[in-house]
Amino acid sequence: MTETTRAQPPAVHEEILGYYARGKEDARLREGGAPAGRLEFWRTQDVLRRTLPPAPARILDVGGGSGVHAQWLAEDGYEVELVDPVPLHVAQAARLPGVNARPGDARALPDEDASYDAVLLLGPLYHLPERADRVRALAEVRRVAKPGGPVVAATINRYAGLHDLLREERYFDPAQRARTDAASTDGRHGAEGGLFTVAYFAQPTEVPAEFTDAGLTVEGQYGLEGLAWLMGGVEDWLDAPDRREIVLAATRRIESEPTLLGASGHLLTTGRRP
Template sequence: MTETTRHQQPAVREEILAYYARGKEDARLREGGAPAGRLEFWRTQDVLRRLMPAAPARVLDVGGGSGIHAEWLARDGYEVDLLDPVPLHVEQAARLPGVTARPGDARALPADDASYDVVLLLGPLYHLPERPDRVRALAEAYRVVRPGGLVVAATINRFAGLHDVLREERYFTPLHRRRTDAVTADGRHHHHAEDGLFTVAYFARPEEPPTEFTDAGLTVAGQYGIEGVAWLMGGIEDWLDEPERRAAVLAATRRIESEPTLLGASGHLLTAGRRPS
């Protein structure tokens, strides 16, 4: 049975679509982008390359954006299908060699049961503020991944906004402080049209994704803090521009990536699970 016969396509909030239609997401993670974005990209790549089965394998990149990760996955020899609700992202990803891109929503995947070896959700979960929607997205990943297959999802950590706004000194502005403090209370980041800093999102505590994976039927296999504490340190930009220091930063961050007491220090967290065989 195909999913297109099972669910009506859910609606994505207009604020989220408008935010990503600006076309800035691709540059954020690429060489020359902000240090935190580059560190996020390299560390996500590092973790995924250790978790994924050997190529060739079928990968569904759900909410894959402009194809920033699909691009290197295809170069590594994987067969990559990308889904994203933002038309600009689909257009950008479709230009990449070895990547098939089409519109889609994480909560209603247009894919057959057990048709992929790996399902990646590196963006959708933190744009689904309601827990039932996140579990539904993970249940869809469970459905389309083969038994024994890998599911990896990214979340934004609960205090990432507080760390980021303080590091960039916006926390000293009363308005930004009030908004940031509110997010730390309930995890809900609201859309504020006048600043355009981010859009509707949910910032999760590290213990939340494993319970959502379990509710979706997935067996949790591990959690990985992406940026560690390195993204908060002064000098990170210079370190990442020097190959030897960059390698040292990545190695240090890998050393603490699954340390339970430090999982929440990262800006982003990867949770990995498998569909039971």
Template sequence: MMTETTPQVHEEILAYYSRGEEDARLREGGASAGRLEFWRTQDVLRRLLPPTPARVLDVGGGSGIHAAWLAEDGYEVDLVDPVPLHVEQASRLPGVTARLGDARDLAAADAAYDVVLLLGPLYHLHERADRVRALAEARRVAGPGGPVVAATINRFAQLHDLLRKERYFEAVHRERTDATLRDGRHRFYEGGLFTRAYFARPDEVVTEFGEAGLAVDGQYGVEGAAWLMGGVEDWLDDPERREAVLAASRHVESEPSLLGVSGHLLTVGGRRR
């Protein structure tokens, strides 16, 4: 049984997520194309995960945006997150248990889960050693053959997003974006558009999986190029067009030359044999 741990999280990250806006971003979309990210993540996971019932550890699971549908599908879901508001929100979900915790120091026993998801923690770990440590912890608590699925923000996501929104023409945003392109580190700025984060290259994630003792089985661009198209949010309101967008995204989701175009990337792997 998991026990509560004291997560080590930067105060600016805690403040950002304590605003409670992440759940609405993924459910309601808008300028962020969050609904496309949500539906595509769900689409990919449903093809990667073992059949129900299976035990899922949702590390950094936020308010339970994915834990909710996983539980509805029949999975046993435990959620760990460093933000108290998220834990409070997720604990209200049927079939989901939620605890405070740190991805780098999980309270779970070895091989306790059939699936381990890290759909957020790697976003906010600037240091490579911390990212590898989080992946190694996921490997430790995943059972034999159990997949570890990690989400990352792609290195060029901010550049593409600000061009799409015409914010890259503003000198202050261009300077900050160009700095992030050099080393992947998004710094926190008062009044900025996002909090402290790390934006990774797809091949970098593969290397870090290997350092954590995980063999990569596949990588999936979540939004593909669709998120850069101005009408995508309107398309998603039409069920037929939404299915067409999802189908189109599947065609290119693992095309190596297009992985970095997507805003987010899912990498799946398992214990090295």
């Protein structure tokens, strides 16, 4: 299907654009950010380095934000193209050596069919509450991936908000508890309360079916943070390089255990274009 014949998707929610225009996402994942964010970053890097084809391969980072992952991928020798709907993110990523950044929507990519060796979708599925939009984004990713090329998509787990608020003791606030309980019931998170923006929190079992409906072959699922992100002392562990490696290794041991996939805050699902 050509660019001119594909229908344009609805506009991205203004609440989502406003939330990320604050510029806090970059610091959340980098060194010095919150422990859960750093653990998410290191574990994402760990899984991707085992999943992606060797460099130099051409990678499309859809919804790649400020380029936190695109940066180290480029440093590893990959040719990285980044697409994001947030102007600030595009400007930040465009300053990174080896990264070509441009505005775009995951549901309507302008790229040619079969033009990338691997495609990453590490954020857009969070912010597509409607299943049809998520499948549409995955179908676009499938279209631009080369046959046999890997696709990696991230989702936020259904009970991540509940776990996070309990850990931070915000769950004791009645208003926060009501919003969190509602999101853990149907997965839909609103922008009220200011802690996050419009989002969808998925059950791990939902994602493979969406991959399949988009024409992708599912290969695996990886819980990123395991239970470590909920434990006291994790910040001290991550700040000590020797202990950090032990935490990462322990989390890797349980990353694909079906009974624990939903305990992580984030999940990576991997597949391929047949």
